[in-house]
Amino acid sequence: xxxxxxxxxxxxxxxxxxxxxxxxxxxxxxxxxxQKAAERVMEKVSQFIENKLKLKVNREKSQVxxxxxxxxxGFTVVDRTVAIAHxxxxxxxxxxxxxxxxxxxxxxxxxxxxxxxxxxxxxxYYSLTQYPSQLRKIEAHIRRRLRARLVxxxxxxxxxxxxxxxxxxxxxxAAQTVFSNKKRWALSAxxxxxxxxxxxxxxxxxxxxxxxxxxxxxxxxxxxxIRLT
Numbered sequence: 698x699x700x701x702x703x704x705x706x707x708x709x710x711x712x713x714x715x716x717x718x719x720x721x722x723x724x725x726x727x728x729x730x731x732q733k734a735a736e737r738v739m740e741k742v743s744q745f746i747e748n749k750l751k752l753k754v755n756r757e758k759s760q761v762x763x764x765x766x767x768x769x770x771g772f773t774v775v776d777r778t779v780a781i782a783h784x785x786x787x788x789x790x791x792x793x794x795x796x797x798x799x800x801x802x803x804x805x806x807x808x809x810x811x812x813x814x815x816x817x818x819x820x821x822y823y824s825l826t827q828y829p830s831q832l833r834k835i836e837a838h839i840r841r842r843l844r845a846r847l848v849x850x851x852x853x854x855x856x857x858x859x860x861x862x863x864x865x866x867x868x869x870x871a872a873q874t875v876f877s878n879k880k881r882w883a884l885s886a887x888x889x890x891x892x893x894x895x896x897x898x899x900x901x902x903x904x905x906x907x908x909x910x911x912x913x914x915x916x917x918x919x920x921x922x923i924r925l926t
């Protein structure tokens with residue numbers, strides 16, 4: 698709140714100069730068209746902050762960089778589009794891992810309830826992205842973590858084989874999958890396991906929350922992906 702009061706004058710100055718910018722508290726990004734312009738604006742704005750506002754600019758944290766190399770409130774700008782920053786995605790993947798620990802006695806329903814509670818809030822915040830495929834990636838990772846748990850719950854290969862067959866997997870495919878010497882994580886992505894536990898099973902029967910299908914006005918098609926640095 699204090700930052701917004703003190704830096705209101707900075708906002709007015711940047712608007713007067715016709716600069717495109719985004720500020721949250723004392724963190725501010727200014728967007729220009731070239732490296733030379735960025736260096737000039739960095740110097741002029743720093744002088745304004747220090748000489749006019751009597752504040753100190755943290756030169757170590759301030760930088761001139763391409764927009765796709767900068768993270769701001771968990772987002773980044775790539776080719777004039779807004780995407781969830783790579784680091785924020787990696788943090789989300791780690792959160793999913795923490796909520797699906799190995800060796801737990803927690804039921805699948807309980808685990809999915811915890812995941813849903815976290816994911817709904819996370820996805821609502823990051824819905825500012827223009828790429829719903831980023832949300833779909835997290836949803837798919839949740840399902841894979843849960844499939845890996847379902848695999849590990851079958852202590853013997855024969856038990857896993859019978860379970861896959863019971864859930865509609867052809868015997869030959871089930872046998873080739875189970876007795877392939879693959880570990881639980883590799884097995885979780887096999888065709889046999891995803892056939893036994895399809896996406897629809899998690900979504901319709903187990904109640905997995907999905908947020909990538911909302912078709913918000915600013916979203917691209919869910920099939921469109923973005924490469925992040």
